Amino acid sequence: MLVNLKDILKDCEQHKYAVGSFNTPTLETLRAVIRAAETLGTPVILNHAENEEEVIPIEIIAPLMVEYAKNARVPVAVHIDHGETFPYLMKAIRLGFTSIMYDCSSLPLETNICRVKQFVALAHPLGISVEAEIGAMPNNMAGCANGKEKSDLSYMEAYFTNPQEAALFAERTGVDALAISFGTVHGSYEGEPHLDIGRVKQISSAIPAETALVMHGGSGTGEEQTRRAIDAGIRKINYFTAMDTAPAPVLLDVIEQAKGTPVHYGRLAKLAMEIMEEKVKEAMLVFLNGRSV
Numbered sequence: 001m002l003v004n005l006k007d008i009l010k011d012c013e014q015h016k017y018a019v020g021s022f023n024t025p026t027l028e029t030l031r032a033v034i035r036a037a038e039t040l041g042t043p044v045i046l047n048h049a050e051n052e053e054e055v056i057p058i059e060i061i062a063p064l065m066v067e068y069a070k071n072a073r074v075p076v077a078v079h080i081d082h083g084e085t086f087p088y089l090m091k092a093i094r095l096g097f098t099s100i101m102y103d104c105s106s107l108p109l110e111t112n113i114c115r116v117k118q119f120v121a122l123a124h125p126l127g128i129s130v131e132a133e134i135g136a137m138p139n140n141m142a143g144c145a146n147g148k149e150k151s152d153l154s155y156m157e158a159y160f161t162n163p164q165e166a167a168l169f170a171e172r173t174g175v176d177a178l179a180i181s182f183g184t185v186h187g188s189y190e191g192e193p194h195l196d197i198g199r200v201k202q203i204s205s206a207i208p209a210e211t212a213l214v215m216h217g218g219s220g221t222g223e224e225q226t227r228r229a230i231d232a233g234i235r236k237i238n239y240f241t242a243m244d245t246a247p248a249p250v251l252l253d254v255i256e257q258a259k260g261t262p263v264h265y266g267r268l269a270k271l272a273m274e275i276m277e278e279k280v281k282e283a284m285l286v287f288l289n290g291r292s293v
Contacts, residue, residue: 002069005077005099005129005236006176008043009212012235017289018215021045022280023081023240025055028269030068032243032276037074039277040284044074045099047081047238050088058088062095077129081238089119093128101179105133109165116173124174131214131236134169135161135181160199167206177212177236182229184217193221197228204233212236219243223286230289237287243279247272 008019020037024030024046037044046065048058062078069076079099080092089100102119104112116132123130136159161180170178180203183195204213212235218226219242226237251268 001072001075002066002096002098003043003075003077004127005045005079005131008045008075008077009129009177009235011043011075013212015291016230017291018230018234018237018287019043019045020218020280020284020287021047021079021081021214021236021238022243023047023049023052023238024065025049025052025061027064028273029244029276030061030064032273033280034068034072034076035273036277036280036284037076038072040281040288041074042284042288043076044072044284045077045079045236047079047240048092048097049081050083050085058092058095062092062097066096079131086119093123093126098127099129099131099176101131101133101177103133105135105179109134109169113169113172116169116175120174129176130173131177131179132169132173132175133179133214133216134166135159135179157196160196161203163199163202163206166203167208170207170211175211177214178207179214179216179238182215184215184221193225195221195225195229197225197232200229200232200234214238218283226286227289230287237283239280239283243276243283246279247275250275 012019022033024033033044033046046069048061048065065078069078077099078097080089080097081101082103083089083092083101084103089102092100100123102116104115112134120130160182166178166180182199183193200213213233214236215229215234216238218237218239251272255263
């Protein structure tokens, strides 16, 4: 069932859980996420990020995402993740996306507010939900070592989302969801990070009730901290790296065990899908936060 993000977030807030938001740049990841959601009977979000165009163009993957969402037995939102250019966002809307993240977080606060507010005014009459971001996610910042972020992110506190600025942003823009920075990163961690759960609580108390909080960088945060973040007010969690990297060791082993015998790609693709499906289900069960399925 194809829905917009706001519809799902209402249920998340009512039952105090977080919906999983998974990037699906291949047919295998798309099928894995849908199968996991249907097995558990939980809503889900399918993501496509603007920086995934080199993996697969939106014109190719969007019709598949929308079709799978329409035919799913659970509510599914089709969402642009980290959309940064206006023409790209409009293309996504024309292709059937029901939710858009307009990421202007690298810009000054006032510019971020003005651009997002304008886009919300355009998107909401079309039934399109809007997510934005305030604060800095440190994947491309100092502290990155060999592609993995340090677990001690205390030096990053200056980049964390300010609760008062978050309240101002939400009130002036009218966004449906707001991604905040409180210690998570995009990609992999070296060890388990230390999340500022108190900051999440402060922001949740400061923003309008109709604005949902989003946690990016859900891979590697650990079950306990993830549940604490949900209890503090997080209602949407982006999760990709752990899912996307899970099949590689198994597939390598299959190829090595073949000892030169041809290995059919279809077999590898099916196995990769099944591994990712299990990884997604593991994450979803944490995100559900005790909600019965």
